[in-house]
Amino acid sequence: MGRPREFSDHAVVDAAMEVFWEKGYEAATTQDLCDRTGLGRGSLYNAFGSKHRLYEEAIRRYAATRADAQLAILADPEAGSVRERLRELMLGVIEADMADPGRRGCLALNAATEPSGRTEAVAALVRRQFADLEQAICHLVTLGQRTGELPADRAPLQVARTFQSAYYGLRVLAKVTDDRNALLDVMEGALAAL
Amino acid sequence: MGRPREFSDHAVVDAAMEVFWEKGYEAATTQDLCDRTGLGRGSLYNAFGSKHRLYEEAIRRYAATRADAQLAILADPEAGSVRERLRELMLGVIEADMADPGRRGCLALNAATEPSGRTEAVAALVRRQFADLEQAICHLVTLGQRTGELPADRAPLQVARTFQSAYYGLRVLAKVTDDRNALLDVMEGALAAL
């Protein structure tokens, strides 16, 4: 009982996620968060406690929406062969990153990199996202090796981890370069290395 | 003429570099910079103009010291075969990153990622460092292919770019993980993919 909230938690966290995604943790001000969520300070703090707790929620929300959508493509047999799915993963981020003038990149990667907001809680959230992607790629590599689509001469986990690293490196490069060919080279090279 | 400076520019920029490296651009305060450099606010601003200009100098300094040292190893024939040198590159950062409790990682990568200080000037400095590393790796791959140490069935630039991406991905992963084996897997996989 009591007065009901006038907002949807999801919508507010989505809006906060956008702010942190654009500006990073430290540079995002509580005023920015109020403006974008449409909430007053009182409501924001009543609901989320602190800027950092809202940051954690934003990272969770990123995992539950953007990151999970990528995992779904990787896990979907209708998305094509193993190579096709991994190509789709990289091609998707190349196009998305290049199309974004703000060069926001990947929120989890940003959170991993920014020293300021990186508490153990945040690091754990990021670690989980990294582990989920590693697992999804590893599962795909294992599948590919079993069906004969990929050579089976190396440990799937090692192959997956290297591919994942190339993926994150790709997103780092996309932060500062406009050279699509360079990013496509990374993709082609990573696929050729499977 | 006039009163001489009481400090060495290199030493001051080195100290500032440490601050930005530890905290990132936004979270580093001018007070931090004064404390670590030993300079008063007036001297700092007289010599460097603004926090952001000092940031640019710090990134240049990083390139001239840390990054160049890595390039030197890659370019040094006495450092071993192509594979050995590339292994040394990755092994070195794995050990360095794991040994650093602050998980500072690579300053250029941090600067690429942090939205806050990423002006076009900073992006250009980072781009140059990325390009220098790409070139050094590409040169090595070309060499390896010529001597027969590496298979010559793929374009050296593509191979180099993919390796470079795995390298930066490695540094991202090292920000949040303590799993040395995961990082070593990335390295072994990247070397196996050459």
Added chain:
DNA sequence: CCTTTTTTGTACTGATCAGTCAACTATTAG
């Protein structure tokens, strides 16, 4: 209706921010 509970909006807090400024100091030129 009144009480209880929760949310909301806003004014406010002390701290801290990047940057400035003027007085002072050290140096060289003449």
Added chain:
DNA sequence: CTAATAGTTGACTGATCAGTACAAAAAAGG
């Protein structure tokens, strides 16, 4: 020596920071 130039110092600026206090408002139970 004096004048000119450049560096240093620390107090100061107005703005902005994350977070709080509190009263008004909106709901439910009685």
